[in-house]
Amino acid sequence: MSAVIPYHRVNVLTGIKSARLIEDAQEYAGLIQKAKRPLLVLGPLLLKHSLGDKLVLEYALEIAKAANIPTCATAQVRAKMGELGVTPDSFYDVVEIINALKDPNWQGVKKEGNHDLVIFFGIRSDLGEQGLSVLKHFAPHLKTMTLCKYYFPNANYSLPNFRKDEQWKAFLESLIDNLKKGA
Amino acid sequence: MAQVKEITRKLEEIREKIKAEIAWEPVGPTPMPEIPDLRNWDMRLLKTYAPFYAPFCDLCCFCTYGKCDLTETRRGGCGIDIATQQARWVLLTCLMGCSAHSAHAGHILEFLIDKHGPDKKIDLGGSISIEAPHIRTVVGLKPETLGDLSKAIEYVYKEITHLLDSTNMGQEGSYLDYESKALHAGMLDHVGMEVADIAQIVGFNYPTSVADTPLIDLGWAAVDKSKPVILFVGHNPATSTVVIDYLRENNLYDQVEVCGVCCTALETSRYSDRAKVVGPFSRQLFFIRSGIADVIMTDEQCVRTDMPIEASKAGSALIATLDKAMYGLEDASEMDTAEIVRQMVEDKKHFAILDSRKAAEVAAKVAIEIAPQRRKEWLTEAEAKELATKCNVCGMCEQVCPNLFNIGAGIAEVAKGNFDLIREQFNLCIGCGKCEAECPRKIPIFKIMQTAASMEKWKVRAGRGPIMDTEIRTVGAPITLGTIPGVVALVGCTNYPDIRDIAEMVDEFARRKYIVVVSGCTSMVAGMWKDADGKTVYEKYPPAFDMGGVVNVGSCVANSHITGAAIKIANIFAALPLRANYEVMADYVLNRVGAVGVAWGVYSQKAAAIGTGCNRLGIPVILGPHSSKYRRLYLSRKEEDDWRVMDARKREIVDTGEPSPEHLAYVCETKEKAMVMIPKLCIRKNDTPQGRAIKLNHYISLHKKYMGGGLPEDIHLFVRRDPDIPLVYKKEVREYLQKIGWKPREPVGLPTLIGTYPSKVPVDAVIH
Ligand code: SF4
Ligand code: SF4
Ligand code: SF4
Numbered sequence: 001m002s003a004v005i006p007y008h009r010v011n012v013l014t015g016i017k018s019a020r021l022i023e024d025a026q027e028y029a030g031l032i033q034k035a036k037r038p039l040l041v042l043g044p045l046l047l048k049h050s051l052g053d054k055l056v057l058e059y060a061l062e063i064a065k066a067a068n069i070p071t072c073a074t075a076q077v078r079a080k081m082g083e084l085g086v087t088p089d090s091f092y093d094v095v096e097i098i099n100a101l102k103d104p105n106w107q108g109v110k111k112e113g114n115h116d117l118v119i120f121f122g123i124r125s126d127l128g129e130q131g132l133s134v135l136k137h138f139a140p141h142l143k144t145m146t147l148c149k150y151y152f153p154n155a156n157y158s159l160p161n162f163r164k165d166e167q168w169k170a171f172l173e174s175l176i177d178n179l180k181k182g183a
Numbered sequence: 184m185a186q187v188k189e190i191t192r193k194l195e196e197i198r199e200k201i202k203a204e205i206a207w208e209p210v211g212p213t214p215m216p217e218i219p220d221l222r223n224w225d226m227r228l229l230k231t232y233a234p235f236y237a238p239f240c241d242l243c244c245f246c247t248y249g250k251c252d253l254t255e256t257r258r259g260g261c262g263i264d265i266a267t268q269q270a271r272w273v274l275l276t277c278l279m280g281c282s283a284h285s286a287h288a289g290h291i292l293e294f295l296i297d298k299h300g301p302d303k304k305i306d307l308g309g310s311i312s313i314e315a316p317h318i319r320t321v322v323g324l325k326p327e328t329l330g331d332l333s334k335a336i337e338y339v340y341k342e343i344t345h346l347l348d349s350t351n352m353g354q355e356g357s358y359l360d361y362e363s364k365a366l367h368a369g370m371l372d373h374v375g376m377e378v379a380d381i382a383q384i385v386g387f388n389y390p391t392s393v394a395d396t397p398l399i400d401l402g403w404a405a406v407d408k409s410k411p412v413i414l415f416v417g418h419n420p421a422t423s424t425v426v427i428d429y430l431r432e433n434n435l436y437d438q439v440e441v442c443g444v445c446c447t448a449l450e451t452s453r454y455s456d457r458a459k460v461v462g463p464f465s466r467q468l469f470f471i472r473s474g475i476a477d478v479i480m481t482d483e484q485c486v487r488t489d490m491p492i493e494a495s496k497a498g499s500a501l502i503a504t505l506d507k508a509m510y511g512l513e514d515a516s517e518m519d520t521a522e523i524v525r526q527m528v529e530d531k532k533h534f535a536i537l538d539s540r541k542a543a544e545v546a547a548k549v550a551i552e553i554a555p556q557r558r559k560e561w562l563t564e565a566e567a568k569e570l571a572t573k574c575n576v577c578g579m580c581e582q583v584c585p586n587l588f589n590i591g592a593g594i595a596e597v598a599k600g601n602f603d604l605i606r607e608q609f610n611l612c613i614g615c616g617k618c619e620a621e622c623p624r625k626i627p628i629f630k631i632m633q634t635a636a637s638m639e640k641w642k643v644r645a646g647r648g649p650i651m652d653t654e655i656r657t658v659g660a661p662i663t664l665g666t667i668p669g670v671v672a673l674v675g676c677t678n679y680p681d682i683r684d685i686a687e688m689v690d691e692f693a694r695r696k697y698i699v700v701v702s703g704c705t706s707m708v709a710g711m712w713k714d715a716d717g718k719t720v721y722e723k724y725p726p727a728f729d730m731g732g733v734v735n736v737g738s739c740v741a742n743s744h745i746t747g748a749a750i751k752i753a754n755i756f757a758a759l760p761l762r763a764n765y766e767v768m769a770d771y772v773l774n775r776v777g778a779v780g781v782a783w784g785v786y787s788q789k790a791a792a793i794g795t796g797c798n799r800l801g802i803p804v805i806l807g808p809h810s811s812k813y814r815r816l817y818l819s820r821k822e823e824d825d826w827r828v829m830d831a832r833k834r835e836i837v838d839t840g841e842p843s844p845e846h847l848a849y850v851c852e853t854k855e856k857a858m859v860m861i862p863k864l865c866i867r868k869n870d871t872p873q874g875r876a877i878k879l880n881h882y883i884s885l886h887k888k889y890m891g892g893g894l895p896e897d898i899h900l901f902v903r904r905d906p907d908i909p910l911v912y913k914k915e916v917r918e919y920l921q922k923i924g925w926k927p928r929e930p931v932g933l934p935t936l937i938g939t940y941p942s943k944v945p946v947d948a949v950i951h
Contacts (some may be wrong), residue, residue, distance in 0.1 A: 009583050015241025017254045044853050076855040079891025091896050093860075095811075095850050099235055099818045124680075125587060127852055130237040130811035137238050137265050140255065 006151045007161040011129040013153035017136060021151060021160050025171050029178035031145065031157060032067050035117035037108055040064050041097055042088070043123030044075040045148070051169040059172045060121050060147070061086055066179035070109050072097050074123070094123055098131045104141045114141065120155070121147040129154050147172070200334050201324040201763070211764030212943045214323030215338050218345060218367055224766050225363035225799065227940040228773075231824050232798075232817035232847040234362050236269040239814055243268050246352040261353045270361030271350050273791070273815045277368035278347055280792030283484050284740055285339045285375030286507070287419050290483075292332055292378065294421045294539075295386030301330030305385050308392025310651035316750035316761065317377040317743055321370060323763030329385065332378045339371045339378075362815075369795030370765070376743035376793075383740075384648050387424050389453040394654075394726045394734070396645040397456040401710050403470055404638045405459045407440045411554035413546050414476035414499075415443040416467060418484040418739060420450035422504040422539050426480070427455050429543040439550060444470060445485045446703055446738035452645050453737060460643055462711070463704030465614040465677040469636065471497055472629050475559050477550040480542065483507040484739075485676070485787060491533050498557055500549045501533035504542045509535040516541065524548045564602065567634040571598035573624045580618035580628065585809070586611050586680065590618050590628060597631055609635040610682045613784075643710040644721040646702070646737020650748040652755055654728040658698065659756025663775045665874015667730045668881050669865025670778040672700040672745045674793065677708060678809045679784035684854040686712030688781065689720045689733060691858060695881055696730040697865075702742050705784070706735040742793050746800055749776045757951045766937065766944050773801025774828065774934045775869035777878070779844070779861055780804040794848060803844040803864045808852045817847035821900060828868060829938035830931045831949050836939060837931050841900055843868055855889040863895075868934040872906035875930075880909035883916075899925045 004021055005012055022028055032038055046057035057080055064071050073081055073088035074097065081088055090109035092100065100106045106114045118135065120128055125148065132154035135144050145157040149168040152158045162168040197215050198204075213220045244250045248260030258264050263271070295303070305326055307314045315326050318335045326332050346364050349355045355364070383389060390396045406412060415423040423443065430436040442459035443451045444467045451458040461470050464485050471479065471487075474497040481490055482505045491510050494501035503509050515523045515534040520541055526532045527549045536542040562570075574594045581589040590612070593605035609632055619628040661667040671692045673685060685708045693699045701709050710719045724733040728748065736744045753771040754761040761768055772778070780797050782790055784807055791813050794804045798817060806813075821842035830837050843866040851857050862881040870878060879901060886895045894912070899920055902908055904927045908916045938946040 007582055008587050010585050010587075013241075014239070015254065016252055017241055044855075074856075075851065075853045076889055076891065078893075079889070082891045082893070093851055093856055095235065095816060095818060099820060102235075103820075103823075124808055124852060126585075127808040127811050127850070130239070133239070134235065134237045137241075137254065138236070 004151045004153070004160070006125070006129070006153055008125045008150065010126050011153065018153040019151070019155040019158035022157055023160055025174035026178050028157070028175055029182055032069070032117065032119070032179065033182045037110070037113055037115045038067070038069045038117040038119060039072060039109060039115040040069045040119045040121060041072045041074060041094065041123070042077045042121055043094065043128070044077055045124060046077060046122035047080045051165055051172070056122065057081070058084070059176070062176050063147070063179065066176050069119070072109060094127065094131055098134050101135060101142060102138050117143050117145060119145045119147060125150055125152070128152060201322060205325070207325050208760045208762040210323055211760065211762050211767070213765050214763035216321065216765060217342065218364060221367065221765060222363045223941050224769065225366045226359060227936055228798070228847065229359055229362055229817070231819050231826070233819070234270065234358060235816040235818045236266050237811055237814055238265055238269055239812060248352070262356060266358040267356060267361060269814050270358035270365070271355070273813070274346065274361050274365040274368060275350050276788045276813065277365045277372070277792040277795050278343060279788035280790065281339070281368045281372035281375060282343055283789050284372055284379060284792070285336060285343065287483060287740065288375045288379035288382065289336050289340070290505070291386070291419060291421055292329060292336060292382045295382050296329050299329065299386060301328060301333070303329045303385060305329070305381060307381070307384060307649060310392040310653050311649050312652050313751050313754060314649070315377055315381055316747040316754065317373045320750055320761045320763070320765055320768050321374050326381070329382060332382055335374055336378045339375050342367065342371050365795050366799040369792050369797070370799045372792035373743045373746050373796040376740040377747065379740040380648060380737065380743060383420060383450065387420065387454050389648060390645060391648045392651055394647060394651070394728070396647045396726070398642040398721060399452040399456055399458070399460050399645050401460045401462070401641040401643045401707060402637070402639055403461050403466070403473070403475065405640045406442045406461060406475060408475045408559045410438060410440040411477050411550035412440045412442065412475055413478045413480060413550050414461070414470070415447045415451055415480050415482070416445060417482035417486045418446040418450070419482040419505060420447060420454065422480055422482050422542060423447055423451040424454045425539040426543040426546055427451070427458070429540070429547055433547070435547055439547060447482055449646050449706065449738040456645060460707055463677040463707050465612070465682070468493065468614050468616050469629055469632065471499065473559070473561070473633065474498055474557065477554045477557060478502065478546045480504055480546055481508055484789065494533060495531070500527045500531070500553060502542050502546055503535040504537065504539060506537060520544055524552070528552050562630050562633045564634050567597055567631045568600055570627055571595070571631055573626055574598055575624065577623060579621045579623060583617040583621045585615055585617065586613050594626060594628060594631060597634070602634060605632060605635040611680070613678050641710045641713070642719045642721050643707050644726055644735045646706070646735050646741050647726070648737060648741060649744040650728045650734070650751065652751065655748065655751045655755045658729055659752045661730070662752060662777060663756070663869055665777060665867065665870030665878055668695065668697050668777065668862065668878045670698045670700060670776070671861055671865070672702070672778065672780045673705050673709065673783065674702045674742055674745070674780055675705055675782040675785035675790045676787055677704045677784045678786035678807070680808055681854070682708055683712065684783060685709050686720055687854065688858065688861070692861065693720065693724045693731055693733050698728055698730060698732055698734070699724070700728070700734045700736060700745050702736045702745065703739045709733070739789060746797060746802065749778055749800065749802060752776050759949070759951050766942060767948050769799060769801045770936050770949060773936065775867055777865040777867045777870070778802050779864040781857065781861060782810070783807040783857065785810055798847045803847050803849065805857055805860050805864065806848065806850045808850060811850050815848070816850060818849065819845055821845055821897060827939060828931060828934040828936060829946060831933040831935045831938070831946050833932065834946065839868060839931060839934070840928070841868060841903070843901070858889045859886050859895070866901055868931050872904065872930070875901070875903070875907040876909045879907065880911060883909065883912050894919055899923055903928050903930045
């Protein structure tokens with residue numbers, strides 16, 4: 001497979017270990033459902049962008065609900081979640097949650113053991129890519145996945161660079177459907 | 184035996200250098216510390232604030248064994264692993280920064296010793312007697328003359344060499360030891376900066392021992408482009424001051440406009456309040472491309488490396504004045520002045536001129552000759568609209584933008600005659616120029632952005648140098664008791680997510696009666712906002728180092744005065760001896776001085792060194808999202824980490840369970856989060872109940888404001904007993920504490936880390 005260049009060129013990979021690019025929502029849903037203790041980390045870009053008439057945060061919350069994934073609200077995400085009547089399962093800022101995840105003995109946000117799949121959604125791509133790098137190098141005990149509309153080389157599983165928001169929207173909707181079906 | 188002799192000889196040498204016989208204070212345990220001397224302190228810090236590495240790259244390519252793949256458990260050909268390679272990189276970064284400041288210090292010192300002689304007395308005015316807290320603390324020397332400063336800088340140079348040595352292939356194999364070395368480099372950086380700024384204040388007669396320094400005109404609209412314009416870019420005032428002298432001596436100062444970009448602008452305005460400050464680094468390329476500058480004079484650090492190309496494009500003449508950046512230009516230092524002027528005017532040639540008198544004369548003459556022929560018109564909206572029509576919204580510009588926004592969308596709107604988006608985007612633009620270079624349609628994005636640039640004039644207060652001893656005496660008690668909720672230092676460069684964040688942060692914390700200190704490019708940016716009454720933060724808040732004050736210490740090298748103020752609190756207010764007593768000073772600052780650095784937009788290696796120097800001294804630093812690219816943070820895990828301290832009064836180790844300060848180097852993604860972390864990182868174990876209640880009041884109220892109501896989920900960790908709970912939130916907090924089963928605990932009388940790790944320093948040393 002030829003190298004995939006991330007949309008934002010500052011994130012271009014200088015290395016050899018890069019994310020598996022997945023475009024199929026069913027495959028993504030399968031990976032999420034296979035995980036025993038997934039975690040969904042929600043970033044502030046979810047409040048900034050909308051797809052159609054829905055905030056991207058709303059898609060994220062639907063995903064969490066459909067697959068019963070605990071959430072971690074970073075930055076000011078909790079404020080908007082509060083407005084939507086949802087309480088996050090945990091509050092850590094992005095570097096703090098990553099720091100905790102690095103520790104294989106950490107008990108996770110549910111105190112049931114560290115997470116085995118961490119899904120990042122809505123973190124600015126440069127910071128997100130750096131955070132994923134931390135886990136790629138120092139957390140061999142877990143896998144990472146992204147839901148943003150760009151390719152993240154440092155993740156284990158990433159979406160492609162979607163050229164159009166509609167493609168991304170369609171993916172997220174299909175993912176939600178697949179998760180609901182699976183549940 | 185031989186080793187003992189060697190140690191004695193070395194100590195004798197040091198004692199001679201620091202004039203140990205002059206007993207202004209007893210010489211502490213670590214005069215001129217070398218790599219191992221403060222290592223135990225570092226290791227103690229790193230135990231709680233463990234390095235957190237975000238590799239930028241999977242590989243190492245430092246030597247010809249490489250490239251080496253360092254993923255998973257692999258080690259390089261030399262045996263290094265990925266964490267240690269990151270730490271090595273961090274050390275290199277800190278060394279670059281430390282070298283930049285220290286070489287600046289060394290250069291300016293030589294220049295000023297040439298001018299005034301080595302015996303020129305250091306006199307910082309009647310209100311500053313502890314003139315050099317870093318040099319006194321680290322080196323153990325009380326510098327009395329410019330010549331004494333040379334001893335401090337020579338010590339720094341020597342240490343840099345040893346540190347740099349350790350980064351060569353095949354040496355240090357522990358990331359913790361590399362971090363200790365990086366902390367050493369950071370500490371040295373503050374010594375280097377202090378040398379530079381003291382020398383400048385003394386040698387150039389900058390304002391000192393005064394808070395109310397002049398308000399300087401800020402913004403490119405402040406520059407009178409009807410006159411010949413000389414622009415200084417960089418950091419080192421050796422050139423700009425000489426140009427101003429030349430203009431004054433030749434009665435030309437009224438005819439020529441003098442302005443600067445980046446820290447050299449701040450330096451110049453400390454020398455002459457008529458010099459204009461164009462703006463920070465992120466506005467450098469915009470201003471140069473505007474063509475307003477007739478002559479550009481570069482010195483060192485934070486100068487664009489493509490300056491000759493950009494100057495030629497804009498039709499400006501360029502003089503490189505320092506050996507750090509000569510751009511491959513012909514060195515005309517020995518050439519006849521008239522001939523240089525002729526070639527610059529007629530042949531449009533650029534030169535390096537390392538003799539500042541000559542450079543000054545050439546700059547003035549060339550500016551006066553070429554200015555009348557040059558067109559300096561701003562693009563009109565109609566012209567911008569026309570240029571923008573070529574955009575086919577291909578998105579190439581967005582892909583290369585390091586601030587990750589879609590300037591192409593703004594350009595497309597301009598093509599429709601709508602300038603709203605691009606005006607908004609101008610606040611996000613860090614001025615790198617990559618978008619324009621990438622645009623396949625060759626759209627002059629920067630020119631178009633001129634129409635979005637504000638034509639507003641603002642004010643920045645001229646840098647005032649060190650905090651006065653008198654101010655330290657006034658604020659020492661309330662800071663350490665916590666009744667002044669904190670000192671917030673907004674520092675560094677302009678790689679911000681949004682330039683407007685800075686003034687907002689300054690305003691928020693000055694209004695809440697924190698002491699707000701600013702420096703460098705951030706001090707300019709703080710001034711680039713006006714309230715409803717048309718006032719900048721410098722006009723809105725007093726310039727005192729006191730609650731609710733906004734203090735501009737000056738340029739990059741003036742950052743040493745911010746950390747210096749923390750040392751002075753320990754020394755002047757708490758009466759702890761500082762001489763060669765780094766551990767005691769740092770321990771005091773970490774446990775008792777509620778100060779936090781906010782380096783929201785830093786990009787340079789210098790900033791990494793400054794921040795790491797703050798960390799060794801016990802000052803936490805909050806960084807913006809771009810700074811994750813520095814590769815390393817120092818983070819604690821509040822629930823798991825070791826928060827034990829020695830209670831120096833009771834002589835017993837107490838497990839406080841209180842994560843204060845929680846982190847030493849921390850990145851957050853948004854301004855909102857930073858607004859909540861700032862008050863939290865000002866909490867110290869030493870706070871009195873009254874002080875703690877004030878600090879928690881701000882922590883809770885900012886949390887409610889930016890995080891959408893509710894209490895911070897870790898509030899229980901910071902409430903020791905009921906009186907710590909702020910009155911306004913008593914009921915809510917009590918209910919929460921009850922719900923989670925919180926138990927009260929005794930505040931620690933005199934918290935210190937001394938006594939919790941192996942150190943030569945006795946616990947007695949922290950009792951004042
Ligand atoms: S320094 Fe070490 S890791 Fe780096 S290229 Fe050389 S052998 Fe490989
Ligand atoms: S690269 Fe040029 S043509 Fe493409 S979107 Fe940007 S400005 Fe428009
Ligand atoms: S100049 Fe501004 S808009 Fe262009 S790439 Fe750089 S930051 Fe982005």
